Amino acid sequence: MSPPLLGVEGQSQCNVSLMASSASADRVAKNGLGLKERNYLGLSDCSSVDSSAVSSVPEEKKSNLNLKATELRLGLPGSQSPERESDFTLLGPSKLDEKQLFPLIPSKDGICLLSQKTVVSGNKRGFSDTVDGFSESKSTVFNDGSWMFNPASSDSGQTKLAGNAGINVMLSNRSSGTQPSVKTEVPGNTSKECSNKMNGSNTNSAPASKAQVVGWPPIRSFRKNSLAPTSKNNDEVDGKPGPGALFVKVSMDGAPYLRKVDLRTYSTYQELSSALEKMFSCFTLGQCGPQGAPSRETLSESKLRDLLHGSEYVLTYEDKDGDWMLVGDVPWEMFIDSCKRLKIMKGSDAIGLEC
C-alpha cells in the first residue's frame, strides 16, 4: 500500500490556497470600509465618545461590529454594538448608553442573574450574522451552543479545567462543521480516528485543512499550547490534547490573584470584555467566587454607576515586543496573535498609554 504521493501533496496545496484566499476575503470584508472618524484620545468624556462613535458608524451590522472592534476607547470597544443591546433590553436602554467600561456594565447585577445561555447565544448571533461567505460554516459551529461552556468556565474555580471543556466541545462541533475540503493524512484508518476521538479537525479561524490524528505530532500534552503558559491540564478532558487554546494571564490591579482566559474562545473584543467582566466582577462588587476571596461589602448600585462614570478600569495587553498596549486598536485576529497577557489597569495608571 503505497501512499499517494502527488495526490496528497496536490490536495494539500489546493486546500491551502482555498483557505488562504478565503482568509484574505474575510479580512477584506472586515476592514475594507474606508476611514471612519475615530476618537484616539480615549480620555474624553464618556458620553461624547459614545455619541461620536455611534454616529460615525454606518448602519450595516457587519461594518458596525467590525469597526467597533477597532475603535479606540477607554473601555473595551465593541460594547456598544446593537446586538449586545438587544441582549440586555431587560436591563434598561438608558444604562447601556453610558460608557461601557470594563469591568462593569450597568447591568452588572443583572448579568449575573441572566442565564448564560441568553448572553452567549446573543453574542454568537450577532457575530454570525455579520460574517458571510466562507465563514458560514464557522457560524454554524459557533451557534451550536458550544460556547455555553465559556461562561461556566469563567465562573468556576476550575478555569483551566472548564476552559478545556469548552475547547473540546468546540472541537467536536468544529469537526461536524468541517469544510468538505478537509484532507485526511492517513488513508484507511483516519475516518475511524477522526470520528472516534474528539481531536476534531483543524478548522480554526486560521485555515488549516489537515485532520488531526491521535498522538501526532508526538508531543507530550504538557508541552502543547506553549503560546499561552499552561497546558498541563489537557489530560483532564478525555485525555485528548486541546489544540489551539491560547491561554493568557489576566491580572487586575488590586485583585489578590490572576486569572487565565483562552483567547481563542472569543472572536470579538466584546466577547472578551463580557467574559472578563464576569470573571473579575467579584473583585469590584465584593462577591466571593468559589476561590475563597475575602468578602467585602457588596457595593450599592449607585456606587457601581459611579465606578462607571469614573472610567475606573482600562484593559491593556502586553504584546510580543513587550510593550503595553491598549486593547482595541487592532483587528481581533491581529490582537490575539500578538497578545501575551492582559492587564486591567486603573484608569489613572493607563494615562500613559494614550498615543
Add this chain to the structure above:
Amino acid sequence: MDPDPKKSKFLPSNLLNSNGSSHPQSLFPDEVLEKVLSLIDSHKDRNSVSLVCKDWYNAERWTRSNLFIGNCYSVSPEIVARRFPKIKSVRLKGKPRFSDFDMLPRDWGANVHSWLVMFAKAYPFLEELRLKRMTVSDQSMELLAKSFPHFRALSLSSCDGFTDDGLKAITTHCGNLTELDIRDSVTVDVGGGWLSCFPEDFSSLEILNFSSLNSEVSFEALEKLVSRCRSLRVLKVNESITLDQLQRLLVHAPLLTELGTGSFLQELTPRQYEDIESAFGNSKNLQVLSGLWDATSFYLPVLYGACSGLTFLNLSDAVLQSGELAKLLAHCPNLRRLWVIDTVEDKGLEAVGSSCPLLEELRVFPVDPYDLDHRHGVSEMGFLAVSRGCRKLRYVLYFCRRMTNAAVVTIVQNCPDFTHFRLCIMNPRQPDYLTNETMDEAFGAVAKTCTKLRRLSVSGLLTDTTFEYIGKYAKNLETLSVAFAGSSDRGMQCVLEGCPKLRKLEIRDCPFGNAALLSGLKKYEMMRSLWMSSCNLTMKGCRLLAREMPRLNVEVIKDKGSDEIQADKVYVYRSVAGPRQDAPPVVLTL
C-alpha cells in the same frame, strides 16, 4: 550465604585441584568473587556476569543492590524477590512510550502497588525508588512512606494516579528524604499542601523538583524548607512561584547546581530587579537552568550572571524569539544541552550554532503542533546552522515543517557522532520540499554515516528503501520509532533482520501486516517490546504469534467501533511472568 567449607581464601590452588575438581571456579573463593562483583554497577554487565556459571550467578545475585526493570510486566515481583535478596534501590518502567501521546486507555495498567507490597516484605532496607510511566496511587505512596525507615529518594517521571494526600504521606513520614523529584507529571491538580508537611526539624533534602505540579504551594513553608536544608543542590519550583519569591529562595541556597525557576510574569520594581539580578549573579554553581515560564526580553537579562557555568539550559517552557535567545546564549559558552521552542526560528538556531561550540544535545519543540497559526517554526536551515557550529552534536530532537534530503546528508557529515537522531517532520508523509522526492536518502545517510546511532525516529515520506538502509547500516540501533512510513511488509522485515541490537520498536500508521509481524518471531524475545498501532495487523496474525511464542505477551487493544478482524493496537513483549492479570477489559491478551 554460607561459604563452601571446601573453599577458603587461604587455600592454595593446588590443594583444591587435588580434590579432583578442575573447575576454574574453585580458584576463586566466593568472598573474593562477591567483593569484586559488588563493585560492578552496570546492570548490563551484571546480567552478563550472572550467565557465566551457577556460582557466579549466585555471587551476583547476592551482591546486586540496584535493580533495574525496563518493563514492569516482563517479570513478577515474586520472581524478583526470590532472586535478589539485597536490593536497596529500584528503577521501574511501566507503560509503553506511546502512552505519553494519549494512545493508551486510562486504566491500562503499570500500577506499582503490587511491587511495593513485595518490596515492603522483601526489602525493608529499600532506599530509593525511581518510577517511569507508572501509576502510583495515594495508597501506594502511604505504603511506601510507612514501610521503609531508610527511604531516601523518590523519583516519579511521567507518573500518574496520585494526589496531594499521597505526597503528604511521603513528606510527613520519610524523615531521611534526600530526593523528591516529580517530573512530567501526568496527574492534574495535585494540591500543594504536601510541601507544608515536612517536619519542622527536617533538613536532609538535597533534590526537590515539583515543577510539573500545577498547584500553588505555601511559599512560607518552601522558604523555611530551603533555608533549613543546607545540602540542597537541586531546586525546581513550579509556575506559581514568582520572581521575587525566587529571589528569596536563591538567597537561602547559593550552592544550587540545578535551578528550575517559576514564572517570570511579574512586574518588578527596580529594586526587586536588582535583587533578583544579584541573586542570580551569586549563583555561581548553576549548571542546569529550567522553568522560565513567561520569560520576556525585559527580564531575561537577570539570568545572565548565572549563565557562565551552565551546561544544560531548558527553555522548553519559555516562548522566546530569536533575538532574545541570541542574547541569552551569548552568556552561555559552556552549554552542552539546550532545549528550545521553535519560536526562535532558524535565526535563533544560527545563534546556537555560533554561540555554543560545545553543544552535544539539542531539542526543538513546536509551539504550535497543530499548525493552527501557520507559525514558521524551524526548517532545515536552522538544523544546518547548528550542525555547522556544533560539531559535537550527538543528540537531537527536532520538530519541523520542512526538510530536505540534502540538508540531512550535510548535517550528518558535519556531525557524524550522532547517537540519538529524532527528526519529526510534522506533516505525515511529507516529501523533500525542494525536490519532492521521498526522504529515504536522508535517513539512509543517517544510518550510513552515524555508526554510533542508538536511537532513531523517522518521519516524512518514506518507502521501504529507508528500512533497507537502516537494516543494512544501523548496526548499533537499539530504539526505532516509525510513523506513516514504508510501502510494504518488506520494510519492517529489513529492520527485524538487519539490526542485531534492536530492543524497542514502535510503529504506527504503517502498511505493515501479519507477514511483517511474524517475520520477527525469533527476534522479539531478544527485544524489550514491540508496539504496532494502526497498521495492517489482524487478530489472526496476533493469535498466531502468541501461539508460536509462549514466552511473549501479545496484547491487543481494540479501538471503539473497529471490527472483529483488525488488531488496532498491538503490544508485544517478552515476559517470564506469563500473561498479566491486571489488564483492563479493553486489552486482550492472546
